[in-house]
Amino acid sequence: MNNVKMNNSSVPLLEVKNISKSFENVLALKNINFKIGENEIVGLIGDNGAGKSTLIKILSGVFGPDTGGIYWKGFLQKNYSVTKAKENGITTVFQDRALTDQHSIWRNIFMGREITNFLGLVNIRMEKDESLKLMKVKMKFTSKFITPDTIIGNLSGGERQGVAISRALYFDSNLIILDEPTAGLSLVETEKVLNFVKDIKSCGKSCIFITHNLFHVYPVVERIVIIDRGEIACSYEKSKISIEELENRMQEICRIK
């Protein structure tokens, strides 16, 4: 892990050291060391229940770790929280998409980040206009039946993913964490998501791509980290390992213990 070369700078963008986390006597993460450099795309792969979701919830401030420290650009983060992560420019697209089913697209895009005036009143017109722009340019929603007022509960899985990802891109993030972005999507929709990840790279941003499907993550990432039963099992530069070797390696890891 330590000898992995960082891409652009010697100081990683985000780093966690010796992170452990347990839930009611179940140890979800054991001594995790993980880092991501600037403009780097990292694939985080692991089986169901390996601890991927717990790790990214710690990275995005939803849970605090039991032990260990979180470093942003080399500085230790104290009282790390969702707000703090957001200030740093970390945006997470969670597995459950973090959407509210009974509300419109424009409300969901600006959830928790409303455009308000000094009284706290929401500028609804501006939020709707921005949403419409975002939907045309980023999400490429062409159906005229979908407007910013459309209720999220009426959208398909891919469209919901589109809303969640475009929301992340709108709020100019430094690091975008995608938690299982391709789960339950058709081939065409998966392709769209992978194109989005390539967009992140070309914009100069970093991305952590979490999945249990090696074939989704391999074409777009630069480094692959395999996590197993709460521990980092191994980490590879993509240039140094072929997909076949990686697949064998993953199967080995899963069989041990």
Next chain:
Amino acid sequence: MNKILFRNKIRQIKIELGVSIALIVLMSVFIIANPRVFLDYRVYVSVFTVLPSLIILTASIVFVIASGEIDLSFPSTIGMSAWFFSMIAAIGTNMIFGFIAALAIGAFIGFINGIIVTKLKLSSLVSTLGMLFLLRGLIHIVMKSNQISLLNLRDSLFFKIFTYKINGIFPVQMLWAIFIVIFLWVLFYKHKFGSYVMYVGDNLISAKEMGINVDWVKIKTFMLLGIFAGFCGVLSAIINAYLWPTTGEGYLLLVLAAVFLGGTPTWGGIGTIYGAAIGAIMMGFIETGIVGAGLTGYYTQFFYGLIIILSLICHRIAGLKKKY
């Protein structure tokens, strides 16, 4: 394209449209049943005198229900605030001070409710039911079935602000209710806080992941209801110019019926302030309407029940369902 926009618009105000039609139908039935009473302004004056508290409470409980919780303790909060206000007013202190104290005690009770629900993770249904009995018990213990008379303060300016009749007809407290409903409407639909309430009620985890302080939002909804229950406590003490230990009792089921009648669903996430106000007006007129229609007061509860069930069936048919 315009047709789609129009259809979307209709879909958005479907609930509001439904309750408005229900109110018109209800009033039409009453007018047909007894035109002599219901085409006379005096019946409206008498209903408008008691209606404001019901409207204010119904509109403010929408926030609690939309955040996915329930508060049953507000009738006792009304009693508690009314008692504080009357105590302070009766000993001759400035009544503005009493008014502020009443609102503060309401906010405090709401805060306690919120802490119990969010930090101790008790069910709001059970814990606020406990609070309902606890506070009412407290009032009975300290007042010992005594009453406080405020009759000698009837001519003071402060009383006039809440009980003046414009042109000798229109009760000014109805204007207060209208102002508060408009305020709550803006807070719910146009303010950040209202949006947060809806997100928290719709999907607690999503709201948390987007950085909303969900516990604090819930505590604030309880405090909001507490403050307006305090306001209603003062209003009730002033209108009656008398304080009984039972002040506020009897609002519980009326308010809950009115809010669900108004189209706010039970599962949280969405709500309607306009619908709540209309629901409260309907509940206020049902009793008068039934008596006015020539039936005895024995029929009131039967018709309350009938109208509630019928309107909930209408909401269901109109497509208000858990997942869209």
